[in-house]
Amino acid sequence: MQVYDAPLRDMRFVLHELFADDGFGGLKKFEEFTPDLLDAVLEEANKVAKDVLLPINAPGDIEGCTYENGVVRTPKGFKAAYDTFREGGWASLASDPEWGGQGLPESVNKLVEEMICATNVSFSLYPGLTHGATTAIEGHASDELKHAYLPKMVSGEWSGTMCLTESHCGTDLGLLRTKADPQPDGSFKITGSKIFISAGDHDLTDNVIHLVLARIADAPAGVKGISLFLVPKFMPNDDGSVGARNGVSVAGIEHKMGLKASATCQINFDDATGWLVGQPHKGMAAMFTMMNTERVSVGVQGLGINEIAYQSAVAYAKERLQGRSLSGAKRPDLAADPIIVHPDVRRMLMTMRVYAEGCRALGQWCARALDAEKHSDDPEVKQRATDFVALMTPVVKALFTDLGFDAANLAVQTYGGHGYIREHGVEQFARDARIAMIYEGTNGVQALDLVGRKLPANMGRNLRPFFHAVSNLCEEMAPKQDKALKAYTGGLQQAFGALQLSTATIAQKGMKDPEEAGAAATDYLRLMGLVGMGYCFLKASKIAYAKLAEGAGDDEGFYKAKIATAGFFFDRILPQATAMFLAIKSGKRSLMALDEAAF
Amino acid sequence: MKVLVPVKRVIDYNVKPRVKMDGTGVDLANVKMSMNPFDEIAVEEAIRLREKGAATEVVVVSIGPAKAQETLRTALAMGADRAILVTTDDAVEPLAVAKILKAIADEEQPGLVILGKQAIDDDSNQTGQMLAALMGRPQGTFASKVEVEGDSVTVTREVDGGLETVKLAIPAIVTTDLRLNEPRYASLPNIMKAKSKPLANKTPTDYGVDTTPRIETVKVSEPPKRVAGIKVADVDELVAKLKAMGVAA
Ligand SMILES: Cc1cc2nc3c(=O)[nH]c(=O)nc-3n(C[C@H](O)[C@H](O)[C@H](O)COP(=O)(O)OP(=O)(O)OC[C@H]3O[C@@H](n4cnc5c(N)ncnc54)[C@H](O)[C@@H]3O)c2cc1C
Numbered sequence: 001m002q003v004y005d006a007p008l009r010d011m012r013f014v015l016h017e018l019f020a021d022d023g024f025g026g027l028k029k030f031e032e033f034t035p036d037l038l039d040a041v042l043e044e045a046n047k048v049a050k051d052v053l054l055p056i057n058a059p060g061d062i063e064g065c066t067y068e069n070g071v072v073r074t075p076k077g078f079k080a081a082y083d084t085f086r087e088g089g090w091a092s093l094a095s096d097p098e099w100g101g102q103g104l105p106e107s108v109n110k111l112v113e114e115m116i117c118a119t120n121v122s123f124s125l126y127p128g129l130t131h132g133a134t135t136a137i138e139g140h141a142s143d144e145l146k147h148a149y150l151p152k153m154v155s156g157e158w159s160g161t162m163c164l165t166e167s168h169c170g171t172d173l174g175l176l177r178t179k180a181d182p183q184p185d186g187s188f189k190i191t192g193s194k195i196f197i198s199a200g201d202h203d204l205t206d207n208v209i210h211l212v213l214a215r216i217a218d219a220p221a222g223v224k225g226i227s228l229f230l231v232p233k234f235m236p237n238d239d240g241s242v243g244a245r246n247g248v249s250v251a252g253i254e255h256k257m258g259l260k261a262s263a264t265c266q267i268n269f270d271d272a273t274g275w276l277v278g279q280p281h282k283g284m285a286a287m288f289t290m291m292n293t294e295r296v297s298v299g300v301q302g303l304g305i306n307e308i309a310y311q312s313a314v315a316y317a318k319e320r321l322q323g324r325s326l327s328g329a330k331r332p333d334l335a336a337d338p339i340i341v342h343p344d345v346r347r348m349l350m351t352m353r354v355y356a357e358g359c360r361a362l363g364q365w366c367a368r369a370l371d372a373e374k375h376s377d378d379p380e381v382k383q384r385a386t387d388f389v390a391l392m393t394p395v396v397k398a399l400f401t402d403l404g405f406d407a408a409n410l411a412v413q414t415y416g417g418h419g420y421i422r423e424h425g426v427e428q429f430a431r432d433a434r435i436a437m438i439y440e441g442t443n444g445v446q447a448l449d450l451v452g453r454k455l456p457a458n459m460g461r462n463l464r465p466f467f468h469a470v471s472n473l474c475e476e477m478a479p480k481q482d483k484a485l486k487a488y489t490g491g492l493q494q495a496f497g498a499l500q501l502s503t504a505t506i507a508q509k510g511m512k513d514p515e516e517a518g519a520a521a522t523d524y525l526r527l528m529g530l531v532g533m534g535y536c537f538l539k540a541s542k543i544a545y546a547k548l549a550e551g552a553g554d555d556e557g558f559y560k561a562k563i564a565t566a567g568f569f570f571d572r573i574l575p576q577a578t579a580m581f582l583a584i585k586s587g588k589r590s591l592m593a594l595d596e597a598a599f
Numbered sequence: 600m601k602v603l604v605p606v607k608r609v610i611d612y613n614v615k616p617r618v619k620m621d622g623t624g625v626d627l628a629n630v631k632m633s634m635n636p637f638d639e640i641a642v643e644e645a646i647r648l649r650e651k652g653a654a655t656e657v658v659v660v661s662i663g664p665a666k667a668q669e670t671l672r673t674a675l676a677m678g679a680d681r682a683i684l685v686t687t688d689d690a691v692e693p694l695a696v697a698k699i700l701k702a703i704a705d706e707e708q709p710g711l712v713i714l715g716k717q718a719i720d721d722d723s724n725q726t727g728q729m730l731a732a733l734m735g736r737p738q739g740t741f742a743s744k745v746e747v748e749g750d751s752v753t754v755t756r757e758v759d760g761g762l763e764t765v766k767l768a769i770p771a772i773v774t775t776d777l778r779l780n781e782p783r784y785a786s787l788p789n790i791m792k793a794k795s796k797p798l799a800n801k802t803p804t805d806y807g808v809d810t811t812p813r814i815e816t817v818k819v820s821e822p823p824k825r826v827a828g829i830k831v832a833d834v835d836e837l838v839a840k841l842k843a844m845g846v847a848a
Contacts, residue, residue: 005613037794040672044785052784089787102787554629 006046024372060261091156117304122261133160136290140278200265228283229274247272258431299396302404309411310352358533394446399529401436447521495577519588600710637715675793676785697729702806727774
């Protein structure tokens, strides 16, 4: 059973209550978006997700995309769903109103993305990549290109892609070979083969606009010689209609583990006409504008699947009757108790739940910083937001997708054999979640970005907003008398201590021997993620206690559950910080001990 | 021509209702509330009439708690033009609602009042009919098709034996059945616009109506649990059992 209803109460909590004092809010630009309006947006998005996207999720997985005579088709129902989605304005939710977007904040956009990814992650890629492509064009393309492409792309009439990967070059883009020949009219002829291109071709839109990384003749070797080009499938006419076919063809689609309704294409460019976006040889910088928001969005894919996996597991655990509760039968009227009575099933459900709530909160903090980075009038706030986003982007991407896959896996386990067979649609979550740990830079590469780039940048300044927030909260909460809060605070202080020590260790050892930093990277990223979630749970508990003291009325159940859920996180998940710390401390020694020949 | 559409805030149709322990009603604490689905169909029909040029303005009205404002905003987000909220904390009953609607219709002079055929919380199926009587105007209930031509409206009704078509002089009252249309999703731009559309706040006293309940609910209880079935060995046993139950001769 794929069961989903957006967790609207928790979404409103993270959106309106949890970070009211983080300094990133109160942006003038968003004054018109009052809480009741944003709540209405979330309500309607939930309807679209539940009623339009979820019904085609499992069928889309079974049917998959097809490729025939150079033409790619999405599964049945995808075109109609895309039209409903686009006509409702959802494709342009966070886009700039200058180009026809709705201009809503990222803080809301990321919540809507969560719903879309939960109910149909394959679908999410089509509008998702288009949105990413428009941000790169907005940020770096000429006015002429902007006017010719942005209105159609923002409205979702045309879609976008990002074409980086080639068969011999994935992580290491410095190896890429696709060529760009300058033409007298200022355009370029692009020639080369790209693989693994998501939404590379399909039947949802009239045109597909590729953003292609390629090398201009005589460019410097490596990543410093790569430029970004805009290459349309069909050349646009002056009136905005599509004209002649460009030299872009699809050689095939991949057959994959999951994400089957997303067309992953091999694309050949044969003297295709393209235009430079940004400066020659500065393509990586332009592409990274796109990659940075995309990386947070890929993290949200993990979160979305985490949530639907959780809800689907809860629904089953309440229904499936097996065994008796260890504390005596809970439903003597039935042949057996529902499996939700068993501690080990609770362990699985609670783990999925804290992963989802913890990631939702941390993601919201990051989304608010994305908004402040872009729109704050206060240079100090802007800088702080920029630093925070830089630090958290790899954490959100890798942590959320790792935990999302773990949650999907736990959902399969909750269903037992009924999770492993196809019928219930739960194994799809695990297959669909798996890719998010790989694309947009593998999670290993995210960890290297964190320790290799984000930590040392500006003498460690990126760490400051995060570390300050955590230490301030610990200090504020330490004298609190309430027993639960005291224990939560103690847990966070300990994990934060482990993070600070690890940071110092990596800074010292990594300076002398970069392999030491590489050996610590993945554990360090997880450690930072755990502390980030711990911060969110402590803050949430603090707010929940205050609300309960005031008298929370109808919300009493929500706040009490929040405190109890946080308790599980502090008891059962956060202690992993110590293990990470010990692993980091051990250094690279045992990791690199074997000779290559011994493998 | 103006179209007036009353909308009610009710327990969401996806929610499995629980009866309160003391049997006084359905437990609504922490329960998701939404627009009555039949009213959603009524709003959709009114908007379609306006889009076709048959109507000029769609006015939605809700009688209920202050939170019914959210229900009105939903209707505005779907495309209604303005809203009237008549706030009362009384449990509203069909007659009081019909009287308030009559008073509003006197002020607004709509060509059509389109209502849901019933609200899914109390399933009364009375308000439209009572309103028609109070207004002394014709009614076309359980509509599966509505066509406006000049001064009349043709309504295809879903009745027990099939479909019945009636032609009513405007102003008229129409109540919607499930198959009339499929309500749209509110578009994002319309959700934003809904916020600035006019919403008038009123009370029942503004219309001289007393909403004190006239009906006393004696007891609300869960429907009886289904008892386990039995397996019969063959057709003969089945027939014998059916005869014993008195359902077969
Ligand atoms: C379904 C799907 C959709 C995709 N969509 C797109 C798309 O739209 N556009 C696009 O351009 N690409 C896309 N990709 C490609 C994807 O981004 C790459 O697969 C990914 O970046 C990894 O590259 P690779 O597969 O070549 O792996 P490799 O780079 O060969 O990596 C193999 C392993 O080595 C590790 N590794 C590599 N280099 C290092 C290093 N320096 N230090 C430490 N570890 C390292 C990696 O972490 C990984 O574990 C997609 C892929 C898939 C499967």
